[in-house]
Amino acid sequence: MKPGYTVVLLLLLTAILIWGITYLSTHDRIEEVEDVSMLRLDRGRRVFLLGVQSTAKWDSVEAKELTQVEKVWSIVEVDTPRVQRLEEQVDRQGVTLEFVEFEPDSSSQDLHAYVWLDDTLLNAWIIEQGLARVNREQSHPQAEQFLRHEQEAKAAGRGIWAMPAQSASADSAAAPN
Amino acid sequence: MAETTSAAAPRKHPKGMPVLFATEMWERFSFYSMRAIFALYMITPEEYGGLGFSPVLTANIYGAYIGIVYVTTLMGGYLADQVLGIKRSIITGGLFMTAGHFLLGMIIVTHFVEGLSPLWFFFSALICLVVGNGLFKPNISTMLGNLYREVPEKKDDGYNIFYMGINLGAFLSPLVAAYLRGLHPIHGWHYAFSAAGFGMILSLTIFLSFQRFVKAGDIPPASKRKVDPETQEKARLDTGDPKKNRQRTIALLIVFVIVIFFxxxxxxxxxxxxxxxxxxxxxxxxxxxxxxVNPMFILLLTFPIVTFWGFMRRRKKEPSTAAKMVFGMLLTAVAYLILAFAAFSGGNDGHVNVLWLVFAYASITSGELMLSPMGLSLVSKLAPPGRLGMMMGGWFVAAGIGGYLAGAVGILWEYVSHGVFFLILVGSSLIVALALFTLLKWLNPVIHDAEQEAEAKAA
Structure with missing residues (x-):
């Protein structure tokens, strides 16, 4: 093969690989639902659902010897019914991550994204179904839309907004797809 | 691939070449698998399976490890020459590296046994790895060169192919390490470390299984060698032109300084x-x-860059070796400028598109292709007679100092913003590029003269 063609082929391969990196950076499968606001992906990374308030109880783990990093926050108690509800719908499914500009509430090192399950924005669906509240400390493009979803969930008495007698029917609300 | 000395048929690469290619590929797979997760493992809190070291301690250990790994190659070369011979050095080094990787894998036991500290395993592993790498790395390269005694015109091609094997191993290893680490949030580290161990076992298996093809490249230790006193005396007396030697030594020292900062x-x-x-x-x-990403770009960009230099050479416009080194440092500066821009565009406190990093890697890899491949070849051409071993050692010491400084500079990551950190590296690369540029007028004729002399000897 002429050198010129080889060069073009290699540069084309380079472009394909760069595209591949971009694709794999935004597409993965859900491995585990750790919390209604937190998913572990198949390849190992954890992503926080932008705009969704965690329902779990968190606590900080004390620094150990040799450790001078900030205290590590870990989940100590999970809101099991909500997590199970979410797991039924999304576990092991392929998702697309949409990264948008947002102002982090702290110097967070974790991924924050809109998570799309096919055509459904999971972040919005969780709030609509009353599985969690809106995280009001995060500023992002769909913040106002999420607040409207929360109002609708409150008005309909879904999930966490349900009165005790209505909680069984509220928990059987529609699936994302 | 049988060797032939027929005047009509083109001479082929020695049969041992693919054996050493595969041996080195899997050894580099093991080395870079470990390096891929080494710093992350140290800095990750214990609750997530790591060691929970501070960023400063992590950078110090990383820099010391990379630095010592290069410097021990001097020891390895000396031991091979004087005590073990090349083949036994490679085998011994491989065994030490295998032990080191599996010691890191065995840290998983401390997750289940109360009171057992991972630190004993960790530091023992690092010692095994630096000793093993020191014995293995320089000697497999020497063995490869020795195989080409009968076909010296193929030697450069042989090293180029060998270099591709290194980068193939380096390309695969982080992908495998990431896949295995992702299998479990806490134990995954040790799956990845163990994979490095299996890679090293494969490397040794290939080397030992095909010994008949590589034994021609083995040199016994000095005590077992027959030395021709006449040749030895001739080499002792052949000291070359003192003025030329002094110029070439200074040129080499300048090259070493560039190498350190690169x-x-x-x-x-x-x-x-x-x-x-x-x-x-x-x-x-x-x-x-x-x-x-870096080895990926090496595999993809080497041919286009080499073709480009060939194109320039035909038009009598190819830059000199020293000028290529200036370009190399400039491309390194560009890489960190890209990242500085990304940091100031949001990466300092938040997250930015991953393509900034990919393009930075493309730039620094292009810089590497201007600097690194010609390095040892240039050293062998510039080294005064009787000082080749010392100057080769100097090259590795320079790389070791550079590795150590990588850790020393890395400490600043904790104290300044990411953007400022990257600008520090832009500055250091630019200063070195500028200094080298001002010396080009003196350097070019010295290097050119040495290259011409080497070509005349080979002809």
Whole structure:
């Protein structure tokens, strides 16, 4: 093969690989639902659902010897019914991550994204179904839309907004797809 | 691939070449698998399976490890020459490296046994790895060169193919390490470390199984060698022109300084660039995955760059070796300028597109292709007679100092913003490029003269 063609082929391969990196950076499968606001992906990374308030109880783990990093926050108690509800719908499914500009509430090192399950924005669906509240400390493009979803969930008495007698029917609300 | 001395038929690469290619590929797979997750493992809190070291301690250990790994190659070369011979050095080194990787894998036991500290395993593993690498790395390269005694005109091609094998191993290893680490949030580290151990076992298996093809490259230790006193005396008396020797030694020292600053910037891959990938990029990929981007670009860009130089050479416009080194440092500066821009565009506190990192890697890899491949070849051409071994050692010491400084500079990651950190590396690379540029007028004729002399000897 002429050198010129080889060069073009290699540069084309380079472009394909760069595209591949971009694709794999935004597409993965859900491995585990750790919390209604937190998913572990198949390849190992954890992503926080932008705009969704965690329902779990968190606590900080004390620094150990040799450790001078900030205290590590870990989940100590999970809101099991909500997590199970979410797991039924999304576990092991392929998702697309949409990264948008947002102002982090702290110097967070974790991924924050809109998570799309096919055509459904999971972040919005969780709030609509009353599985969690809106995280009001995060500023992002769909913040106002999420607040409207929360109002609708409150008005309909879904999930966490349900009165005790209505909680069984509220928990059987529609699936994302 | 049988050797032939027929005047009509083209001479082929020695049969041992693919054996050493595969041996080295799997050894580099093991080395870079470990390096891919080394700094992350140290800095990750214990609750997530890591050692929970502070960023400063992590950078110090990383720099010391990379630095010592290069410097021990001097020891390895000396031991092979004087005590063990090449083959036994490679085998011994391989065994030490295998032990080191599996010691890191065995840390998993401390997750189940109360009171057992991982630190004993960790530091023992590092000692085994630096000793093993020191014995293995320089001697497999020497063995390869020895195989080409009968076909010296193929030697450069042989080393180019060998270099591709190194980069193939380096490309695969972070991907495998990331996949295995992703299998379990706490134990995954040790699956990845163990994979490095299996890679090293495969390397040794290949080397030992095909000994009949590589034994021609073995040289016994000095005590077992027959030395021709006449040749030895001739070599002792052949000291060359003193003025030329002095100029070439100074030229080499300048090259070593360039190498130090290049490796200081380059070795950020395993440290701050991986931290950047973890903490400042929007990607579902584990951060160590991006350590495969540099070897990926080497595999893809080597041919286009070599073709480009050939194109320039035909038009009598190819830059000199020293000028290429200036371009190399400029491309390194550009790489960190890209990252500085990304940091000031949001990466300092939040996350940015991962393509900033990919393009930075493309730039620093192009810089590497201007500097590193010609390095040892240039050293062998510039080294005064009787000082080749010392100057080769100087090359590795320079790389070791650069690796150590990578850790020393890496400490600043904790104290300044990411953007400022990257600008520091832009500055150091630019200063070195500028200094070298001012010396070009003196350097070019010295290097050109040495290259011409080497070509005349080979002809």
């Amino acid at each position: 490796w200081m910037a380059f070795e950020q891959q395993g440290l701050t660039l991986t931290f950047w990938a973890q903490n400042a990029t929007n990607t579902a990929l584990l951060p160590e995955t991006f350590q495969s």
